[in-house]
Amino acid sequence: MSITYLEAIREAQARALAEDPRVFIYGQDVGDFGGAFKATKNLSKEFPGRVIDAPISEDAIIGAAIGAALEGMRPIIEMQFADFSTVGFNQIVNQAATHFWRTRVPCPITVRLPSGGTAGSGPFHSQSMEAIYATYPGLIVMTPATVEDVYSMLLEAVAIDDPVIFCEHKYLYYHLKAEKLPTEALPVGKARIARPGRDLTIVAYSAMVHEALACAEELVSEGTEVEVVDLRSIKPLDTDTVLASVARTGRLLAVGEAWPWGGVTAEVVARVASEGFGLLDAPPKRFNSKETPIPFHPNLWGTHRPTANSIAAAVRELLRY
Amino acid sequence: MAQGAVQTIKENGQEAVRDKYLRAYRWMLLARIAEEKYANLYRGGKIFGGVFISKGQEALSAAVGVSLRKGDVFAPLIRDQAGRFAFGESVLDATRTYLGSSLGPMRGRDGNVHRGNPGEGYLAMISHLGAMISVVNGALMAKRFKGITDAVGATCLGDGGTSTGAFHEAMNLAAVEKLPLVMVVANNQYAYSTPNSRQFACRDLVDRAAGYGVAGHSVDGTDLEKCLRVVGNAVDRARRGGGPQLIVATLLRLCGHGEHDDAGYVDPGLKASKIGLDCMNIAEECILKNQWATAEELAAWRTSALLQIDEAVAITQREPAPDPSKEDWCALASRHLIDTYLTE
Numbered sequence: 001m002s003i004t005y006l007e008a009i010r011e012a013q014a015r016a017l018a019e020d021p022r023v024f025i026y027g028q029d030v031g032d033f034g035g036a037f038k039a040t041k042n043l044s045k046e047f048p049g050r051v052i053d054a055p056i057s058e059d060a061i062i063g064a065a066i067g068a069a070l071e072g073m074r075p076i077i078e079m080q081f082a083d084f085s086t087v088g089f090n091q092i093v094n095q096a097a098t099h100f101w102r103t104r105v106p107c108p109i110t111v112r113l114p115s116g117g118t119a120g121s122g123p124f125h126s127q128s129m130e131a132i133y134a135t136y137p138g139l140i141v142m143t144p145a146t147v148e149d150v151y152s153m154l155l156e157a158v159a160i161d162d163p164v165i166f167c168e169h170k171y172l173y174y175h176l177k178a179e180k181l182p183t184e185a186l187p188v189g190k191a192r193i194a195r196p197g198r199d200l201t202i203v204a205y206s207a208m209v210h211e212a213l214a215c216a217e218e219l220v221s222e223g224t225e226v227e228v229v230d231l232r233s234i235k236p237l238d239t240d241t242v243l244a245s246v247a248r249t250g251r252l253l254a255v256g257e258a259w260p261w262g263g264v265t266a267e268v269v270a271r272v273a274s275e276g277f278g279l280l281d282a283p284p285k286r287f288n289s290k291e292t293p294i295p296f297h298p299n300l301w302g303t304h305r306p307t308a309n310s311i312a313a314a315v316r317e318l319l320r321y
Numbered sequence: 322m323a324q325g326a327v328q329t330i331k332e333n334g335q336e337a338v339r340d341k342y343l344r345a346y347r348w349m350l351l352a353r354i355a356e357e358k359y360a361n362l363y364r365g366g367k368i369f370g371g372v373f374i375s376k377g378q379e380a381l382s383a384a385v386g387v388s389l390r391k392g393d394v395f396a397p398l399i400r401d402q403a404g405r406f407a408f409g410e411s412v413l414d415a416t417r418t419y420l421g422s423s424l425g426p427m428r429g430r431d432g433n434v435h436r437g438n439p440g441e442g443y444l445a446m447i448s449h450l451g452a453m454i455s456v457v458n459g460a461l462m463a464k465r466f467k468g469i470t471d472a473v474g475a476t477c478l479g480d481g482g483t484s485t486g487a488f489h490e491a492m493n494l495a496a497v498e499k500l501p502l503v504m505v506v507a508n509n510q511y512a513y514s515t516p517n518s519r520q521f522a523c524r525d526l527v528d529r530a531a532g533y534g535v536a537g538h539s540v541d542g543t544d545l546e547k548c549l550r551v552v553g554n555a556v557d558r559a560r561r562g563g564g565p566q567l568i569v570a571t572l573l574r575l576c577g578h579g580e581h582d583d584a585g586y587v588d589p590g591l592k593a594s595k596i597g598l599d600c601m602n603i604a605e606e607c608i609l610k611n612q613w614a615t616a617e618e619l620a621a622w623r624t625s626a627l628l629q630i631d632e633a634v635a636i637t638q639r640e641p642a643p644d645p646s647k648e649d650w651c652a653l654a655s656r657h658l659i660d661t662y663l664t665e
Contacts, residue, residue, distance in 0.1 A: 024466065050466075055493055055497055058490075059486060063452060063456045063458065067444075067456035067461070068466075075459075090449050100654040102431045102445060103437065162658075189661040236658050236662040240661075
């Protein structure tokens, strides 16, 4: 038996609905249709009245989730694509993120954002929004890279008292498989060494973990051993694990699929530069997508985002320093 | 005031009508006096930020507050001091928030009208107009999940707020879900300085009700008796399963947007018209004409309200201001995540 990343999302939601009567799912086409990606397949039948179709109203969907959470519910919201969360942005960053700090009443909503690029998806169905949300105090931002993490972290997101932005990567939905669902997991806020190595640390998250791992594999033939750190959540961000890795390798390349300006990779570089300056044998670097909207055509898209090949080129350059 | 504007009220259950009217009037009076005090404190430099008063809108707001009951949800906006008091907010909580006391419900973290007690169904507004409507929707959905079928949710907005996407999305969602939402729009003719002619082009905002498939009600917002009747009926209809109710009240804001604003843009013709009447005067005349209270009793109520406000201000002024060294500077409820959450 094997289970995909997407099926793990569905299974986590099924378990949350089964175990916690406070949980309900709200979003566009999530009901009998089962969601645009089928992440809620059959859930409306298994849990009648608790998996509800919403009108195309991202602001009102998030607002309603907030109101329900304040009344003691644990809503899971599916934004059909992360890109459309911009229309619900106000409710997320001004209402949900500020609520506990202002009133002492927590706002436990989980907002699932089908994130990141896939071939042919273009500028409005491919975005990586994690850094924008991470800048707002009060939000937790999860970026699971594995089948095991997407399952355990989604359950943890529902259990957490704070609003959680859950960035699940669409590129991993069908590609990524595991033998079985996990029975234990690292807590949120803990990064993971996805591959040990001695020469250089790549810090990545979400789909880029897999590009980094493929890059590391490619570089073995050149005698280079790359260590890959999977951040798992970008807020909280496990700086200690990153610094410990850089202490071993002396070199940092932070890789993200999002745009470079002021993002997660910039944050990782800033932390390593300020807290681990003495550990570095070379300038800490970042590697991101190109700074344009995300192109539609696969030829352009394949170059716009970091890939194993382009990351390897960046690694080679950093090793030459 | 206009000749014959106040009719003697004679209907069945007159005592209940009188009691509700007087209760609402006393919340209006307390709100008017409290806000006059806050405005004075602001002018004296004792209040940071701003003061936003309800002058001219107290009757409508009080009518909303007294039509609700414990277990309902209320998301007031900036000109709802009377409704807030009627829904259960204490004078001390309001005063503490305006003066920034560390003992107030917002503890100096937020101020003036941005306050509430969400655990009691009294939601704390954010500044973005229309944003609270869908939150009330969600609270009502939660109550339905929990099997509570006799609660309603009310929220207030101005004419300007109806131009937002949030208003449209939330009204439509409430209609789709058939929620017991009471949406109260105070059409006070100006959104800050912008007149209705630059805000919307429909004949009357209440016409929008049909577009959403919800019930629409118009009311003269200067007249407490009419506000109580129309708002009360709408709340009852929502409570009985009649779905969302849109109320549009016509009135005039008799003050600036905030106390920093002299409202020099308000058309003198509107001020002189019927909608420019002060709801407090209309209510007092109605009370006297119906002999529900004497002029002496009205004066005694005013004195009592003044004392209440003065006492709250005196208490609050002795209370500690927020201390930055005692603030934990963390917005997270999940205390176990703080170590890795904060950026050094």
